[in-house]
Amino acid sequence: MATKTRKETIDLSRKIIDAYMDYVLTENKQPVSVYAFAKRAGLSEKEFYAHFASFNDLDCAIWDRAAEQAISTLAGSKEYESYSTRERVLGLFYTLQEVLNNHRSFYVYSLRAGRPLFRNLKSFRRRIEDFSKMVIQHGLAEKELEERKFISDRYHDAIWANTLFILNFWSNDDSPAFEKTDAAIEKSVNLMLELMGRSPLDSMVDLGKFLFQNTFNKK
Numbered sequence: 373m374a375t376k377t378r379k380e381t382i383d384l385s386r387k388i389i390d391a392y393m394d395y396v397l398t399e400n401k402q403p404v405s406v407y408a409f410a411k412r413a414g415l416s417e418k419e420f421y422a423h424f425a426s427f428n429d430l431d432c433a434i435w436d437r438a439a440e441q442a443i444s445t446l447a448g449s450k451e452y453e454s455y456s457t458r459e460r461v462l463g464l465f466y467t468l469q470e471v472l473n474n475h476r477s478f479y480v481y482s483l484r485a486g487r488p489l490f491r492n493l494k495s496f497r498r499r500i501e502d503f504s505k506m507v508i509q510h511g512l513a514e515k516e517l518e519e520r521k522f523i524s525d526r527y528h529d530a531i532w533a534n535t536l537f538i539l540n541f542w543s544n545d546d547s548p549a550f551e552k553t554d555a556a557i558e559k560s561v562n563l564m565l566e567l568m569g570r571s572p573l574d575s576m577v578d579l580g581k582f583l584f585q586n587t588f589n590k591k
Contacts, residue, residue, distance in 0.1 A: 385423045388415065392430055393478045400481070402427045428492065431482055436495035438479070442468040443503050457511035458565050461531065464503065465538055465557045469550065472542070480543045490536070497532060504531040517568045527568055534560050 391413035395403055403409035406427075410420050424430040446452060446460075446467045455463060472479045482492055490497075508527045511517035517527065537560060542553045 381423075384415075384419060388413070388420060388423055389430070389434060391415075392427070393434075393475060396481060396485075397477055402485075431492035432495045434478075435482070435493055436499060438471050439468065439496045439499040439503075442471045443499065445471075447503075457507060457514065457516040458561065460507045460510070461504075461561050461565065462557065464500075464507070465535070465561065466554070468535075469538075469542060469553060469557070473550070483539060483543050497535075500535055501528050501532055504528040507531075511565075511568070517565070518570045524568075530564055530568070534564055 392403075392409070395409060395412070403412075406417050406420050409427075410417050424433060442464065446463045452460070452463070483490075485492075505528050508517060508524070508531075512519050512524065517524070538553065538557055541556045542550060545553045547553075
């Protein structure tokens, strides 16, 4: 009985989400009230509020589920554990793009309606950042990323910034099968991880430390 109740809950939540997506894409705006939306969807206000506190909360939940689906799909693959840091970050963005493409019209509308503060991406951001931190830990442990004082603790911010860049690029991409977004993902991730990896600057710092310790300290 408990399983059936849970399934009914999930089905109702899905029904609300589907009805909401259909409404905003048809009317190009949020419903004027929960009452009007519920009546049009064949629901009661009570059923709506049992799942979502507001339309903005519903927006956040839709984005959060997109991130959850992308991450669980990627991390659940058999090959994931053998992926390098680069492959994990690329996998995140490519899989997320596939998920968003399933309802592209809604997500593009939502991005534009939520600007400039992206207020509908709060939960989405937390989920992306939590996953990014795990990927970064893997990269540091495998020496694929360079540990830098005060900086490596903020590497996840770079991945989030790259997420916003890709979302914006994707929302404006008019190429067949969004091929330009694929290219933007690859090029931006390559640059980001090169900056996080060991660079000539790190070698210069190491040399400077060596010379200081072995020259000036002897005087």
